Amino acid sequence: MDAFTGAVRALLTRVPPAEGVCDSLKVLFLSIYTSSPLSSIGRLVEDIVGLGNTECLEFCIFLPLTDPLGSDIEIGQEFMAFFRAYPVAFSWLTRLTLEYHAFRHSDITDLISTCGRLRHLSLRFCRLLDLHSTLKIDVPCSELQELEFVGLLCTRIELVSVPKLRQVECKCWYLENPPVCFGHVPELRVVILYSKANAWQEPFTLSECLSSSARNLSTLTLGFGYQMIWIQPEPPKQLTPIFRNLTSVFLSSIFSECDLSWTLFILEAAPALHDMALSRHSCIKTPKYSAEKTNVVWEPSKYLKHLNLKGLHILGCENEDKVTNYIRLVMERAVGLWLIQLYGENPCTYCDATNLERSKAEKASRHRIKEQLTHGSSSSMEIIIC
Incomplete structure (x- = not known):
């Protein structure tokens, strides 16, 4: 010095x-x-x-x-x-x-x-x-x-x-x-929240956190560290005043066993949403004092028809049935969707997620998902394997 x-x-x-x-x-x-x-x-x-x-x-x-x-x-x-x-x-x-x-x-x-x-x-x-x-x-x-x-x-x-x-x-x-x-x-304009949930922390709603004065919010990133989902879904009534100008959402580090339908509460509350991305991974390491991983229960409205979502991006396609069912759920409700991108997993710093066998299996999963989604479909939607 x-x-x-x-x-x-x-x-x-x-x-x-x-x-x-x-x-x-x-x-x-x-x-x-x-x-x-x-x-x-x-x-x-x-x-x-x-x-x-x-x-x-x-x-x-x-x-x-x-x-x-x-x-x-x-x-x-x-x-x-x-x-x-x-x-x-x-x-x-x-x-x-x-x-x-x-x-x-x-x-x-x-x-x-x-x-x-x-x-x-x-x-x-x-x-x-x-x-x-x-x-x-x-x-x-x-x-x-x-x-x-x-x-x-x-x-x-x-x-x-x-x-x-x-x-x-x-x-x-x-x-x-x-x-x-x-x-x-x-x-x-931009909010980024990323943390692993500890056992003493309770899930919270975004309306508890975000202010109605944040009407220009355009990008939201939530990262869960492959552990418990610490967001509690809520009806659009509370969130739409805050999410009316939201165009991009990235839900990062979701554990692979988690059902994904809960993410549609954001789609329902954000009429201007243009792109939604999710990353998934089954991490073999669980930190000490980590909260228990549980499925988030949320039933999206059967009347939901979203007009502006154009792109859906998913990183990590383990458990292809879950991913396929989720994509179909989004396709039914996002009537303007024209691009789906399926990516391989990012390297995990906590476990060996990039070994050759795992990489090959994950690539095969992405191709099977694409085949299931395009089989017998007349849709002009583009599905890209990355």
Whole structure:
């Protein structure tokens, strides 16, 4: 880190304006361990941004490799001291990534409010000092457009008012469901929720989580880690006001034994839906404390006729009867469907899902599914094996 800090100093030390090197510095991205001399870097960054030409300033601040994970409180305090010591630098910050920091609730609000140009905030494996408290983000005047939470330890995240927010990604939560609740987020376009369900977590409905102010939501990704489905289907009455502009849905990492008809509750609630994709896999490893895998019960309306769904994409075709029956169910209700794509499985990081025998069997399944769907059919629908 001494060598790195020396290099940063050499880069950022302001040269006479006549040479014009740093005067035109528009993009600055610094990836720092908290053991580095932050104060000297802070002063140099303030000199650069004080020129007024910087358009993008990004800090990624990580836990030093030599520090134990239990030092997150000390590291969080060190970062906040750095933040308060250099308000000019942070007022120009556009992106911030923090790993393994512990914060008071007010620290996050102060950070967002002070960083007037901050558009992207990522908190990875951070936590609140009081684990059983809720992180409330109420920043009606902020420029925040993207939020990423990975393994954040707190009871829940409440986005009370973040009017320019466009994308939220929440992964690997450990406490209560739902992990995040949306308030005033009128510009929200993309929501990504991905986590394995723990035994103490109960399924929740999307209307508990998503706000009716999110009327511009266009892309939804839900990932289940091949474990229990933590979404509870619900009638369209609650969801259609939120899903009226939803065009793309990706339901990721569904365990292969799971019946798929429950996914049609989204089709029923999203009249503008254009593409729906599912990925399936029978993972041989189940994490400790994982919730029990159970089928989700949902009976789609027999009167459902969807006019806008054009593409159905399925990754992983184990248990071909389940897949074939599901595709037929969608075909009956999505009257405008013209493309079905069947893909092989993606490699699984938890088990050997890419061995040659399994790959050949899965490819044969996809071809049999195609034959069953096209046999005796006069439909002009295209079915592609990928």
